[in-house]
Amino acid sequence: MNKAITEALVLMPPAFAEGLDVWSSGNGTPGSDTYDGAVNAALVAADQDFGGCLELQKTDITQQLRYMGQTPLIPGCYLQIRVRVKALSGALPTVRIAGWPGGSGGHVAGLTETAAAVTLTTYGQVVELSAIVGTGARGGVDMVWGMAAQYGYFGIDLTGANGGVVRVDDIEIADVTGVFLRDMLSQVDVRDYGALGDGVSDDSAAFAAADADADGRRVFVPAGSYFLAESVTLDAEVAFEGTVTMPDDKMLLLTKSFDLPHYIAAFDDEELAFKKAFQALLNNADHESLDMGGRKVTVTGPIDMQAAVPNKSSYSTRRVVRNGQLEASAGAAWDTDVVTSQATYSVSDSKTLSNVTNVANVPVGALVGGTGVGREVYVTDKRVGAQEITLSRPLYDAVGTQNFTFRDFKYMLDFSGFSNLSKFALSDVEVQCEGLCSGIRLAVTGTAFQLRDCFVSRPRDRGVTSIGTGCQGMLIDRCQFLSDENAGDVADRSSIALNANANDVKLRNNRAEKFRHFAVLAGSNNVVTGNHFFQGDGVSGGVRTGGLVLTASYSSSTITSNYVDNCFIEWTNEHDSKPDFVSGFSFSALSIADNIFLSGDVAPWFSYVVIKPHGTGNFLNGVNVTGNMFRSINGTIDRAERVDTSFADLDYARFKNVTFAGNTYHAVTYQVMNPxxxxxxxxxxxxxxxxxxxxxxxxxxxxxxxxxxxxxxxxxxxxxxxxxxxxxxxxxxxxxxxxxxxxxxxxxxxxxxxxxxxxx
Structure with missing residues (x-):
């Protein structure tokens, strides 16, 4: 690249022989004194070393010589100023190349205006000086003038003792940009637009200028640390050799290079890069997904996904994170916070705990424990001034005042800071918890959260947690949930693969192994199909836990074509604040059809379908159990179904519309049917x-x-x-x-x- 050739820019000053009226003894600006007719300057027609040249006597402290033509400075263009001088007589001066930077407002202050100086030591010896000036802080550039300087007046300075006489050959200015190009690649370098890469100076404007000038070329960020004080959007493709830093609330939007590998290259920190890429995903209308590029990101502590996007408290446009792995790294950041507080519960306000002591320290998103508290009840909100806590579900038998325990599990991906998050998906992502942390915590509210073709591996406590209604219409398809409690006996397990509080959940074609529960579903209108969940152990005659737990008495759900392996379907109403039946449908609207039920080495009283009522007067109303295959191996069981009367029994005089037919039984003593x-x-x-x-x-x-x-x-x-x-x-x-x-x-x-x- 040479602008003098490609754009016909006039860079070379005229020879001295053409007249000294364009050569200034000042800074070169219009109106400054020239050497035309000056007593200390004369033209020499035929010097033995230079041919035509200028003979100059030093009479000022700094004797200046400047070409008065405006030499243009263009971003990405680098100019070399060359001159040859020799001393004739008198005091030997020091010589340096110098320039005066000008912009739209005149002189641009604060820039380096002189290059390295050379002291003449011998009369008659020709000394050549050169310096490079340009917009960017590239290696070898003597005067870095950035974007503010648009032109310059160039020449030399003589310093030192006065009285000496020197001869100066014609000054040359040439475009040497090619020196800085890498094999003539089609790219623009942010340093050419004023970026310093010192980690302190704000390079935001330089990045923006380089991007604006790219015009189809790639933006190149060379080695260095570039501080971006403002949000920056790069619409061109970008290559990072250096790294960037920026405030948490500022964004780097890489519209043509939007994937996690580019953000890792930019920030040189996988965890930070993931946060900044997610921030960009929710702030960039040009991309619906973030491709992790198959990268594994080591995560040292819970990622507060909302804090990564501080300008968004809710979001409802479809977005996807895909194709990568997140792996937990050991550290105290994963430790569960446990708070115990006294509180009062009343069925008149069934989702509220009142008079909560130490309420400020109770974390939103914590699991609630206490007498009369059902499974998977979480804190969705708190009001410190009122000493109140909002619960995700009512409590079945906790009226009065007692001590409650609040356990705040730590999640690798924590969306609970969002008041609403809808239409968000993870696809082909493994959340590798390593037994250190839980997996994913959903937003308080939201619809259509999706997990597809993902692995949630070895969660310490929970795989996917809904603390509120952020699970409305949740879709979990073709995922694997792998327990960290594989080696433990069933009775000792405490981890749960997933839970949901809202309606319309779809669990399809998933696999879950050896959790305490595969899923706890508190809503209705759910579809559970094609899943394989198993929870056995090596204990002969051992106990088993519910693989699928339904806690809404009115279920309106279908459980079809699943493989229920060494666990059972449990149907309860433990999330009813008034579990005694007064009105409504009671245990109703559930279809369990065409499933494989298998158990081995279980106690004889084990059953595959268990109803566990709380409160009096409940009954079955519209229940279909058909076409299932019940098989026990390594021992016979009494029944495929039973009622767990630990808390209450059913009202058998009120059963309505129950079909239990077309099932097959192997090693089951009582092969029940209705009719x-x-x-x-x-x-x-x-x-x-x-x-x-x-x-x-x-x-x-x-x-x-x-x-x-x-x-x-x-x-x-x-x-x-x-x-x-x-x-x-x-x-x-x-x-x-x-x-x-x-x-x-x-x-x-x-x-x-x-x-x-x-x-x-």
């Missing part, structure tokens, strides 16, 4: 036949209905006469109500088939 087909043979004539369900009515239900009675051979009296009368039925007989009586008009014997029901 249940029963064959009964009465060998001796009797007017009343007692028919038992044999323990095969589901959930310990009562025989509340008979759909049909069919005689399988002639019903006869004791004397052998055939009776064609139909009996009437007496329901809910026996101490458990699971028997019926057929009452005939006279004593008869024979065989019948019945269809018994537990519901109406």
């Amino acid at each position: 249940l087909r029963v064959r009964h043979s009465e060998g001796s004539a009797a007017a009343s036949w007692t028919i038992e369900a044999g323990g095969e009515l589901p959930f310990g239900g009562r025989a509340r209905g008979v759909d049909g009675i069919v005689t399988l051979d002639p019903v006869k009296t004791g004397g052998g006469a055939t009776v064609h009368d139909l009996p009437y039925v007496m329901l809910e007989q026996g101490s458990n109500g699971d028997k019926v009586k057929l009452v005939w008009s006279e004593a008869v014997k024979g065989e019948v088939a019945l269809s018994l029901r537990i519901d109406t």
Whole structure:
């Protein structure tokens, strides 16, 4: 590149022989004195070393010689000023190349205006001096003038003792930009636009200027530390050899080079780079996703995702982070904070704890523990002045005053600082917790958070946590949740893969291994399909925990085509503040269909579908359990289903619309159905036949209905006469109500088939 050639810029000053009226004895500006007619200056037509030249006697403390033509300075263009001098007589002076920088407002102060000086030591010896001037602080540039200087007046200074006489050859100015180009690459260097890279000076304007001038070329950031005091947007592609620093609230937007590897190159810190790239993702309309480029980022402490974007407290435009790994590094930053406070609970304000002592120290997002507190209840808000805490779910039996424990788990990706975050996704990302921390904490509110094709590996306490309703419509697809408690027995495990409080959650085709629970879902209208979750251990006759826990009595959910392995589906109403049934639907609207249920080495009382009611009067209403495969290996279990009466029992007299049919059983003693087909043979004539369900009515239900009675051979009296009368039925007989009586008009014997029901 040479501007004198490519843009026909006139850089070379005229020869002295063309006249001294354009050569100033001052700074070169218009109106300054010239050497035309000066007594201490004369033209020499034929010097043996120089040919035509200027002979000059030093008479001032600093004898200046400046070409009065404005030599233009262009960003990225570097000029070399060359001159040859020799001493003739008198005192030997010191010589240096010098210039006067000018801009739109005149003289530009604060710049270096002289190059290194050389002292003449021998008369008649030709000494050559050169200096380079330009906008950028490149190596070899003597006078760095930045972007403010638009032109210069160049020449030499003579300093030292007066009286000496020197001869000066014609001064040359040439474009030497090519010296600084790297194999003629199509790029602009931020140093050419005034960037210093000293880590202190604000290089924001230089970066912006380089980007504005790139015009399809790449912006190059050479070695150095560049401080950007303001937000900078680079619309050109960029290559970082040096690094940048900037305040937390300022943004670096790399619109053409938007991926994590470029941010790592820019900040030379993986964790900081991830935060700044996420900040840019939420502030750049040109990109819907951040590609991590397959990079692994070592994380030393919880990443407050909202704090990384201080100008956003909520966000609802689709954004995705994809293709990388986040790995926790050991340190005290992951330690769980535990606070114990006394508080009061009332069902009249079912999501509030009042009169909370030490409320200021209770973290928002902490897990709440205490008597009568259900699983996965979190602090969603606090009001210090009012001494109140807002809970994610009501408490089932905590009325009064007691001590509550608040555990603030530390999450690698913590979105809880956002008041709302919607349509955000992680795709093909592994959150590698290393047993040090939890995985992901969602915003307080939001919709359609998505996790797809991700791994949440070895979370210490929780994989994905919803502390509020940020899980509304959450989609978790094709993910793996790998426990850190693999080696522990089931009873000793405490970690949970995920929870949700809001409705419309979709869990599809995931795999989770050896957590205490795979998922705790407190909302309704959920779809759980194609998942494999297992929680076994090596203990013979061991206990198991709920793999999928539903805590809304009105579920309106489907659980279909899952592999439920060494765990069970638990359905409870522990998040009801008034668990006694008064009105509504009670335990209703749940379909469990076409799943594989498998267990091995479990206690005989283990079951695959467990209902655990709190409060009185609850019942089943619209429940479908069909087409499932129940199998126990290494031991037989009693039942596939049961009611856990640890807190309360169901009201069996109110069951409605329950279907339990088309299932297969292997090594299960009681193979339940509803309606249940029963064959009964009465060998001796009797007017009343007692028919038992044999323990095969589901959930310990009562025989509340008979759909049909069919005689399988002639019903006869004791004397052998055939009776064609139909009996009437007496329901809910026996101490458990699971028997019926057929009452005939006279004593008869024979065989019948019945269809018994537990519901109406």
